[in-house]
Amino acid sequence: MLAQHEASPADTLLRLSEVLDSLPWNADGLIAAIAQQHDTGEVLMLAWMNRAALEETLATGRVCYWSRSRSSLWRKGETSGAVQQLIDARLDCDGDAVLLRVAQTGGACHTGRASCFYNRIEGDRVRILSTAPLLKSPP
């Protein structure tokens, strides 16, 4: 459906339920989800969502992913306190990825770092950009 509307003009409105019905969910029923800090633009993490996770996120305003390792909904920050408040969500041109603009509490990464992308490739080496902070118990 999104592909059919790629030439539609700005401010065209589509029904969300029909768009979700038409998304190219992968064999596991998932699309990729990128979380970006809304004000700084920092890319925080990449995770996955099934339809239930996306619908819960939109309904509650708190980001919920699908955990591929645990095969369950993953309410981000439920145990760590590092919740993500949803600012807005944008699907890409072919609908197999969603960009979540969020307000992140604490570090997005399970190591406590602000972002998961802390391993920078430099020539034939990879540099760890930051030291993991000591993680505190969730508030």
Add this chain to the structure above:
Amino acid sequence: MLAQHEASPADTLLRLSEVLDSLPWNADGLIAAIAQQHDTGEVLMLAWMNRAALEETLATGRVCYWSRSRSSLWRKGETSGAVQQLIDARLDCDGDAVLLRVAQTGGACHTGRASCFYNRIEGDRVRILSTAPLLKSPP
């Protein structure tokens, strides 16, 4: 390997070849690749890389993905002119995603838009945020 080093301090250096050997390439030999405009922070697109695509990107400084639909290397912009010059590449904590900070020529999206993420969810609707520009032939 990256997971083993998640508590290593900042500026630890790892061998790239060993890191690449250890990445959790998926069943199709791929990791997810996010392209972000380096100066504005705009998230441009999500695509996929196999090891050959990542190594070519690092060697040439021009971003090369793996096209899942064509099952071939996809030298971004080769036909459209919308090339991506690599500024830097950062692997995430578990190594199944890479963030490419790039300098984008033209629009990253095949529609000609700057970003692929132009379908914003608003309540029970999806709003198309921008009109696709008329695409010109590559220079």
